[in-house]
Amino acid sequence: MSVPSSNDSILSVRGLTKVFYSGVFRRQATVAVKDVWFEMKPGTILSLIGESGSGKTTIGKLILKLIQPTSGQIIYKGTDIAHLKNKEQLRDYYRKVQGVFQDPFATFNPLYRVDRIFNMVYSSFGLDQGKKDEQVREVLESVNLDPDRTLGKFPHQLSGGQLQRLLIARTLLMDVDILIADELISMLDASTRIGILNLLVDICKSRGMSILFITHDLNLGYYISDYTLIMYKGRLVEKGDTKKIYENPVHPYTKMLFESVPDIHRKWDRSEEFLPEHVVQEVREFYAANEGRGFEDVEEEHTVLFSDR
Amino acid sequence: MSENILEVKNLRAYYKVLKGEVKAVDDLTFNVRKGEILGVAGESGCGKSTLANTLISRKPPLHYISGEVRLLGKDIMHMPSEQFRKMRFRNISLIPQYALDAFSPTRRIKQFISDLVRDHGIKADQKFMAKVVDRLRLVNLDESVLDRYSIELSGGMKQRIILTISTILDPEFLIADEITSALDVSSQRYVATMLANFRDEGIIGSAMFITHDLSILYQIADKILIMYAGNLVEIGPTDEIIKNPRHPYTRALIASLPQVGIQYKDHRLEGIEGTPPALLNIGEGCRFRFRCPYMSAKCEGSPALENVSLDHQVSCWYWKEVESDVSA
Ligand SMILES: Nc1ncnc2c1ncn2[C@@H]1O[C@H](COP(=O)(O)OP(=O)(O)OP(=O)(O)O)[C@@H](O)[C@H]1O
Ligand SMILES: Nc1ncnc2c1ncn2[C@@H]1O[C@H](COP(=O)(O)OP(=O)(O)O)[C@@H](O)[C@H]1O
Ligand code: SF4
Ligand SMILES: [Mg+2]
Ligand SMILES: [Mg+2]
Numbered sequence: 217m218s219v220p221s222s223n224d225s226i227l228s229v230r231g232l233t234k235v236f237y238s239g240v241f242r243r244q245a246t247v248a249v250k251d252v253w254f255e256m257k258p259g260t261i262l263s264l265i266g267e268s269g270s271g272k273t274t275i276g277k278l279i280l281k282l283i284q285p286t287s288g289q290i291i292y293k294g295t296d297i298a299h300l301k302n303k304e305q306l307r308d309y310y311r312k313v314q315g316v317f318q319d320p321f322a323t324f325n326p327l328y329r330v331d332r333i334f335n336m337v338y339s340s341f342g343l344d345q346g347k348k349d350e351q352v353r354e355v356l357e358s359v360n361l362d363p364d365r366t367l368g369k370f371p372h373q374l375s376g377g378q379l380q381r382l383l384i385a386r387t388l389l390m391d392v393d394i395l396i397a398d399e400l401i402s403m404l405d406a407s408t409r410i411g412i413l414n415l416l417v418d419i420c421k422s423r424g425m426s427i428l429f430i431t432h433d434l435n436l437g438y439y440i441s442d443y444t445l446i447m448y449k450g451r452l453v454e455k456g457d458t459k460k461i462y463e464n465p466v467h468p469y470t471k472m473l474f475e476s477v478p479d480i481h482r483k484w485d486r487s488e489e490f491l492p493e494h495v496v497q498e499v500r501e502f503y504a505a506n507e508g509r510g511f512e513d514v515e516e517e518h519t520v521l522f523s524d525r
Numbered sequence: 526m527s528e529n530i531l532e533v534k535n536l537r538a539y540y541k542v543l544k545g546e547v548k549a550v551d552d553l554t555f556n557v558r559k560g561e562i563l564g565v566a567g568e569s570g571c572g573k574s575t576l577a578n579t580l581i582s583r584k585p586p587l588h589y590i591s592g593e594v595r596l597l598g599k600d601i602m603h604m605p606s607e608q609f610r611k612m613r614f615r616n617i618s619l620i621p622q623y624a625l626d627a628f629s630p631t632r633r634i635k636q637f638i639s640d641l642v643r644d645h646g647i648k649a650d651q652k653f654m655a656k657v658v659d660r661l662r663l664v665n666l667d668e669s670v671l672d673r674y675s676i677e678l679s680g681g682m683k684q685r686i687i688l689t690i691s692t693i694l695d696p697e698f699l700i701a702d703e704i705t706s707a708l709d710v711s712s713q714r715y716v717a718t719m720l721a722n723f724r725d726e727g728i729i730g731s732a733m734f735i736t737h738d739l740s741i742l743y744q745i746a747d748k749i750l751i752m753y754a755g756n757l758v759e760i761g762p763t764d765e766i767i768k769n770p771r772h773p774y775t776r777a778l779i780a781s782l783p784q785v786g787i788q789y790k791d792h793r794l795e796g797i798e799g800t801p802p803a804l805l806n807i808g809e810g811c812r813f814r815f816r817c818p819y820m821s822a823k824c825e826g827s828p829a830l831e832n833v834s835l836d837h838q839v840s841c842w843y844w845k846e847v848e849s850d851v852s853a
Contacts, residue, residue, distance in 0.1 A: 267709040267710075267711065268679070268680065268709050269679075375800050376569075377800070405568040405569055405737060406568075406737070406738075406739070406778060406781050406782055406796075407568060407777065407778060407781045407796045407797035408568075408796055408797075408800075409781070409783075409796065410781045410783070410794045410795060410796035411796040413783075413789070413794075414789070414793065414794075414796075417789045432709055432710060433710070433783075434710065434785060435740075435782070435783040435784055435785055436783050438783065438785050438786070438787070438788060439783040439787055439788055439789055439794065440789060458788070459788070462785060462786075472711060473710060473711070474785075475714075476710040476711040476713065476714040477710050477785065478710075478713065478714070478717075478738065478740035478741045478743065478744050479740055479743075479784055479785055480739065480740050480743045480767050480779070480782060480784060481784060481785075481786070483743070483744055484714055484718065484744050484745075486718060486721065486722075490714060490715060490718060491665055491715065492681060492709075492711035492712055492714075492715050493665065495711070
């Protein structure tokens with residue numbers, strides 16, 4: 217079944233909702249993600265920003281098809297991924313849509329050397345083995361790793377930054393369309409982080425990849441992304457062109473984020489009382505004052521959730 | 526001039542392992558004045574936590590090697606451990622890195638608190654708990670958290686509880702190791718600000734705030750100490766370090782910080798090539814030389830700590846040349 221996809225998106229997220237049931241008789245419902253809409257386009261980086269527990273990772277997992285949505289759709293190249301059924305289609309999807317996560321140590325089998333990790337990519341995704349050695353060296357070089365000093369090593373012999381480069385190299389080999397980077401670099405030092413960020417930008421632009429960059433660091437989000445999505449308690453509350461959102465945040469949660477971010481050009485105002493809990497009340501008042509409005513554009517490519525009622 | 530709470534002179538502390546010595550704290554000299562918040566920053570593995578642990582408790586394989594540490598004028602490196610134990614919480618208190626992980630999911634917060642203080646010979650009696658409740662209010666938590674389990678609380682709330690308990694006996698000196706690292710930005714701001722407020726209100730005297738995030742130090746520290754591979758490379762007033770750094774490493778570190786207003790399209794930031802050297806049996810010479818654009822033959826020898834001004838010291842052979850290099 218094919219669904220017409222809007223304009224030039226490679227992936228459309230439409231009304232995505234995920235409810236987790238837990239506790240005795242699975243009676244306790246957690247609405248992790250509620251009615252989320254956005255588009256991913258080739259050659260662009262989207263940052264997904266929000267506090268812990270706001271649903272960022274859940275969105276990532278839904279796109280990676282590691283969990284199933286409660287409702288809503290994820291349309292990849294015109295097809296709802298819920299309808300990908302046969303093995304061939306699924307394998308293709310899992311190859312083209314990849315995730316890289318915060319803890320690279322957990323991703324790699326500690327007993328496998330790097331060359332074996334790459335061999336497995338070829339066998340499990342049925343890639344053409346013919347040019348394997350050449351291709352592996354090429355992708356390693358493009359992430360600034362020296363193949364001769366990397367291939368024979370075990371994961372624990374590499375630094376966190378090198379492992380993350382390795383993860384990225386793997387996705388290049390698979391010629392990925394969509395990359396979900398979940399808190400990819402929060403573990404790394406500032407000095408190493410920038411190298412990885414620049415690498416992501418470069419491969420995104422040169423290969424036309426589409427990247428969902430999940431972070432709670434606004435500064436990183438600003439640096440790397442073309443578009444920004446702000447999540448608060450499972451809802452997308454503000455989205456649009458990165459510069460527009462940063463210059464003119466409208467939702468009270470977004471504003472609070474901007475007031476908190478530590479920046480070396482601006483000191484926190486310590487004379488005003490700052491309390492993270494206040495935002496709950498502020499959001500409630502904002503929604504009450506704007507009742508019935510829902511999502512509205514405040515300018516071109518800048519949309520805000522004015523009320524959830 | 527105000528008095529020093531902590532005086533550290535040529536301090537060395539190494540991990541003694543089978544293959545030799547990991548020189549994680551190697552020749553540090555600095556002071557912390559009364560009422561001051563000293564920020565300590567540097568890449569992961571540069572020795573920040575080792576410094577904290579050296580000041581508090583040196584458990585094998587970590588060993589004190591040489592140098593002097595005076596807390597409130599007392600030599601704490603040669604003090605009998607029983608005597609030092611009496612200073613814990615009362616004079617000096619540590620919030621260790623990963624303190625958040627110490628909460629047990631099956632115990633109530635109340636029990637967690639009494640376990641924690643009992644280890645230091647403090648009884649969690651009614652009077653003590655009344656004080657806890659009082660102090661919790663300062664961090665916007667009410668009494669009811671005491672009966673909750675840790676999984677019911679956010680990381681930010683747990684860190685507030687830890688901050689409260691660690692400072693309950695009004696220590697003159699608090700060491701906080703990466704207390705904001707696992708938190709959301711809003712909780713980071715809250716917890717870091719609270720620590721500064723505690724200082725303003727005299728609940729704590731001075732503090733050492735350790736983090737790998739320089740931009741947080743810019744918000745609350747009076748003075749910043751930059752560590753690299755076990756060495757102190759630069760120390761000075763916060764604004765000086767951030768706006769006018771002299772050491773090549775400090776400069777590179779600051780230049781690699783993403784800032785709101787800088788997007789890859791407009792200005793491409795550069796990181797620092799390479800990684801810090803292994804500290805096992807590391808020899809003479811400036812430890813940054815393998816990554817330093819200004820390196821020359823002289824850097825094979827260890828540079829001394831020189832005065833930029835009275836409050837500002839740097840350890841680099843070429844800091845004067847670096848300062849006038851506008852291209853960097
Ligand atoms: N498997 C699950 N079962 C039950 N609840 C879940 C499950 N996975 C996530 N949740 C809940 O869904 C909500 C969103 O979680 P999610 O992991 O997506 O947050 P996040 O934004 O990625 O947070 P963080 O910044 O901490 O990574 C949370 O309330 C979480 O506890
Ligand atoms: N128990 C230990 N035995 C040997 N080396 C250690 C031990 N703990 C830490 N180290 C080493 O000491 C150095 C400094 O570590 P640490 O103080 O934890 O750094 P930071 O807190 O700045 O990240 C690192 O090289 C680390 O590998
Ligand atoms: S001493 Fe030499 S190598 Fe070290 S920071 Fe200075 S110029 Fe660079
Ligand atoms: Mg997550
Ligand atoms: Mg540490």
